[in-house]
Amino acid sequence: MRHSLLLASTLALAACAGGPPPEVATPTPVLPPTFYYAPDAAGETALTGLLPAEDPGFDALASQALANSPTLAEVLARIDQARAGANRAGAERLPNIGANASVTGQRTNPNQFGASLPTGVEFDTERVSYAANLTARWDPDIFGRLRAQERAAIARVDAADANSRAVRNALLAEIAASVIDWRTLEARQAAIEEDIAAAEELARLAGVREEAGIAPGFDRVRATSAANASRSRLAALESERARLTGRLVTLTAQGAAQVRAALALDPPAPALPAPPAALPSALLANRPDVLAAAATLAAEDAELAATARRRFPTFDLSAVIGLLAFSPADLFDEDSIVGSLAASVAGPLLDFGRVEAEIDGAAAEKQAAFQSYRGAVYTALGDAEAAYGLVAAADRELAAAAAEAASLRRAASLAETRQKAGLADFLTVLEARRAADASGERAAAALGRARRARVLLWQALGGEPQPTTRSMSQ
Structure with missing residues (x-):
């Protein structure tokens, strides 16, 4: 009878407070x-081939950054923090067993029982008890x-892991871009x-012609000016x-x-690989920011489910x-053994909307997480579209700049x-030389932009995937 009453009370509480959680649609x-x-x-280029991995300077600097970067170390610590939270949440489902021991001294005033005690009744006014439980x-x-x-x-562990991948990719991309910019400066x-060498040679010839009296000194001055412009x-x-240098130090x-010292290492001839094939749907699995947003959405969905279950009774067993x-x-006498066993159930009956408000708040958090996920997906799509377009435009610019440089030279x-x-005067040579000046520099800069576009x-395509912590959730 007692068990039946307890079960009936539980069902009554569940019926009063229960109900399905609100539905929040989250379509892909x-x-x-x-x-x-x-x-x-x-091209059949692997994604890694878009980085200047053949450059020993990039290899050395990337290795140093992955080992010492404070930014990367911070996000790795966030993974450990999230993993500790997951371990704590898993431990909450297991029994909590503890032990305690105490020694208690107590002194009682006999006057608290009145002026006098019944005949033959007496007690110790001072008592010490010993307990272990x-x-x-x-x-x-x-x-x-x-x-x-x-x-x-x-x-949330998965989200922290994906965020660490995003930071790692951004770090490698910035180092790669900086190394490419450095090599572009060298070119x-x-x-x-x-x-400068060509302008100095023209200035020397103009000086010889001036000394021979077959050319005005103005030709030498203009050739020297062209050399000075190149020196500037x-x-x-x-x-x-x-x-x-400052950016790479950071x-x-x-x-x-x-x-x-790393940048002083001799690089091979710069490679310009063809862009690899990829599909927009691959961004959902490769882009770390999209994966982080998806994991956050899954966390908010679980939080909503947990909040909705607060409408149901909770049970507590203790001993x-x-x-x-x-x-x-x-x-250690047999009579000293004491113990207790208890079971309790509690649930909301009339909370005047407190739990419902928390459920509505959790549903709004899930809706916000879903919109953040959608934003991350379309940001990834926009980045990839722009990156493919930038590669195509940079390649066309490089081809035009190289053709221009070859033609002018x-x-x-x-x-x-x-x-x-x-058959031509010195002014014609000088003008042709001036037109050719900087064309090689423009071609070198265009090559640098084409290599940067590949980074x-x-x-944009998600970089190189790293081992994740998803095994925890399996």
Whole structure:
């Protein structure tokens, strides 16, 4: 009869407070079947091939950054923090067993029982008790609130892991872009030095002609001015080197001397791989920011389920077994064994909307997480579309810049040949040389932009996937 009454009370509480949680639709965003700017014939390049992995400077700096970067170490600590929270949530589903011991002294005033005690009745006014207990408490989680909280905690571990991947990809992409910019500066410097050498040769020839009296001194002055203009461009490169050095110091957590030593390593000829094939749907599995948003959405869904289960009764089972004696010698007597066993059930009956308000708040959090997930998906799609388009545009710019440089240098060479043959004047040679100046530098800069565009594509497509912590949730 007693058990039946308890069960009936439980069902009554559940009926009063129960009900399904609110439905929050979270459909997977619909993506186009292909990228608009994807090349018609994508290369077989692996995603890693878009990075300057063949450059020993990049390899050294990337290794240093992955080992020492404070930013990366911070997000890895966030993973440990999230994992500790998941372990705590899992431990909440298990019994809590403890132990305690105590010695208690008590003194009683006999006057509290009146002026006098009945004849033959007396008691000790001072008493010392000795106790030792084992305690146990367990929530059987009948309605799954603790299980839902554990699922939420595990999903947050996945979100922290995906965020760490995003930081790692961003770190490698910035280092790669900085190394490419450095190599581009070296190529620009080489092109400018060629321009200076050509201008100095023209100035020397103009000086010879001036001394011979067959050319005015103005020709030598103009040739010298062209050389000085190239020297000015060359000097401007040093400020860009200083900026890149400072940026790499921040990214790698290394000193400037170590950074410059890594960049001093001789790189091979720069590669320009074809963009790899990819589908927009792959972003849902490869982009770490999308994975982080999806894991956060799963965590909010589990939090909503846990909050909704607060409308159901909670059960609590507890037990205590121990020893209680008033003399150390009696502590292990059979009569000193004491204990208790209890079971309780509690649930909301009339909370005047408190739980419903919490459920509505959790549903709003899930809705916000879903919109954040949608935003991450379309941000990834936009980044990938822009990156593919940027690669195509940079390749076209590179082809045009290379053709321009070749054409102008050939024109300058032909002008010099005609001038030596007496078919062109010095002004024609100087103008041809001035047109050719900076064309090699522009071609080098265009090559750098094309290589940089491939790094952006690597990051937009999700970079290289790393081992995740999803095994915890399986």
